[in-house]
Amino acid sequence: MKHSTLFFFLLILISSSCSKKLKIVNLSASLDVDEIAVIVSDKKEECNCIDPTAYIPDDRFPEYQDLKIVQVNFHYPNASNKQYNWTGKDAVTFSKKLINACNYQLINNIKMNLPEGNDTPVYDAGYRLELAEDKNTESGMAVYEDVDDENWFYIKKGKGKNNYSRTIIKKFAVNEDSLLNFFAMVYPPDSLKVEGFSSGRAGIALGTSLKIAGVKKHPINEVWKFASVSNHEVGHVFGLRHSWYKNDGCDDTPPHPNCWASTKDGKCAGVISNNMMDYNNIQRALSPCQIGTVMKTMHRINSKVRGLIKKDWCTYNPEKSLIVREDLELNRSVDMKGDIIIEEDITLRLSCRTHMPAGAKIIVKPGAKLILNAARIHNDCGKSWGGFDIQSIGNKKGMIEYLGDVRIENLPNSLSIESDSE
Ligand SMILES: [Zn+2]
Numbered sequence: 190m191k192h193s194t195l196f197f198f199l200l201i202l203i204s205s206s207c208s209k210k211l212k213i214v215n216l217s218a219s220l221d222v223d224e225i226a227v228i229v230s231d232k233k234e235e236c237n238c239i240d241p242t243a244y245i246p247d248d249r250f251p252e253y254q255d256l257k258i259v260q261v262n263f264h265y266p267n268a269s270n271k272q273y274n275w276t277g278k279d280a281v282t283f284s285k286k287l288i289n290a291c292n293y294q295l296i297n298n299i300k301m302n303l304p305e306g307n308d309t310p311v312y313d314a315g316y317r318l319e320l321a322e323d324k325n326t327e328s329g330m331a332v333y334e335d336v337d338d339e340n341w342f343y344i345k346k347g348k349g350k351n352n353y354s355r356t357i358i359k360k361f362a363v364n365e366d367s368l369l370n371f372f373a374m375v376y377p378p379d380s381l382k383v384e385g386f387s388s389g390r391a392g393i394a395l396g397t398s399l400k401i402a403g404v405k406k407h408p409i410n411e412v413w414k415f416a417s418v419s420n421h422e423v424g425h426v427f428g429l430r431h432s433w434y435k436n437d438g439c440d441d442t443p444p445h446p447n448c449w450a451s452t453k454d455g456k457c458a459g460v461i462s463n464n465m466m467d468y469n470n471i472q473r474a475l476s477p478c479q480i481g482t483v484m485k486t487m488h489r490i491n492s493k494v495r496g497l498i499k500k501d502w503c504t505y506n507p508e509k510s511l512i513v514r515e516d517l518e519l520n521r522s523v524d525m526k527g528d529i530i531i532e533e534d535i536t537l538r539l540s541c542r543t544h545m546p547a548g549a550k551i552i553v554k555p556g557a558k559l560i561l562n563a564a565r566i567h568n569d570c571g572k573s574w575g576g577f578d579i580q581s582i583g584n585k586k587g588m589i590e591y592l593g594d595v596r597i598e599n600l601p602n603s604l605s606i607e608s609d610s611e
Pocket residue numbers: 421425431
């Protein structure tokens with residue numbers, strides 16, 4: 190080929206590719222989406238949206254599994270003489286330090302001891318505790334000194350046992366729909382003198398509240414000693430069961446004799462569990478399935494305990510956009526904070542509930558495919574979201590496929606807007 194001919198050929202090639210403009214169709218009404226979607230089947234493909242393993246962190250895509258923040262208030266029940274529990278600045282300091290110690294453990298999750306020789310991955314727990322504010326208290330924090338001369342103490346065994354009692358919770362819990370009410374309690378000093386009185390660190394989860402006991406037995410700078418028992422109870426609130434049992438819902442937490450410490454011989458000889466949901470002297474490790482269980486619970490719409498999570502997924506943040514660069518199936522609910530962008534020739538399949546913040550879009554690039562398998566896409570904050578941008582270049586188009594009953598809710602209007610861009 191002569192040079193001049195080659196040049197001419199290249200010129201045609203360049204000019205023809207330039208003439209192929211990127212076309213974007215924005216669909217901001219569910220009827221318009223229905224119109225362009227290809228109905229592959231009227232039946233959904235089987236998908237269990239509450240399988241904890243679907244909620245295990247996926248290192249490839251951190252954007253759809255952003256941190257969940259549990260908002261907490263603290264109660265320090267006391268007798269009217271205010272002698273037995275933390276008060277004033279000490280109570281606030283205890284609360285703040287305890288939250289920090291709990292979060293330290295959630296961030297710095299440790300490797301499981303069991304089964305011996307395991308290669309179970311270790312993930313950040315993916316949630317944190319946060320002390321709520323209250324303008325009506327002197328400290329400005331949601332820390333309360335509850336006075337009740339009959340119920341200020343905690344007894345977990347024997348005479349006067351009241352650990353399961355909700356009396357103190359019913360009387361003093363506030364904002365139970367939006368805050369985890371944390372009752373930091375003490376043992377009665379008289380009982381502590383009785384031989385055999387059970388006074389170790391203890392706790393109990395009761396609905397959206399929890400109690401821990403013995404908080405005044407140690408100085409404030411030893412508050413970290415209560416982090417494990419607190420995280421254990423928070424774990425119960427968000428659906429975790431004791432993990433020494435076989436039926437705790439997780440295959441990566443093997444059953445075992447639930448030993449507090451390792452002994453020379455007998456059933457507790459050798460390696461013992463260090464799991465947060467067992468009774469042992471470590472109580473630190475959370476398995477991937479346990480993290481998945483907590484996340485599953487936190488994503489269950491309308492569940493009582495979801496209300497305890499700070500609703501920080503309502504504001505659109507483009508930096509939290511999920512860019513799908515390899516095929517991805519999400520068999521779980523998701524609370525997005527940014528857009529979802531499906532790159533060219535890539536497939537994303539949604540089978541459960543997906544929240545999109547106000548204004549956020551799902552962008553389907555040329556050749557990309559969005560499969561909606563009986564999926565529900567909505568805005569969880571009473572607003573509308575930005576709809577779908579379907580992109581095409583020439584014959585290469587973005588596609589949406591439907592399987593089963595797809596629900597697309599909270600779109601702003603019934604008009605679809607077409608635009609061209611270079
Ligand atoms: Zn427990």
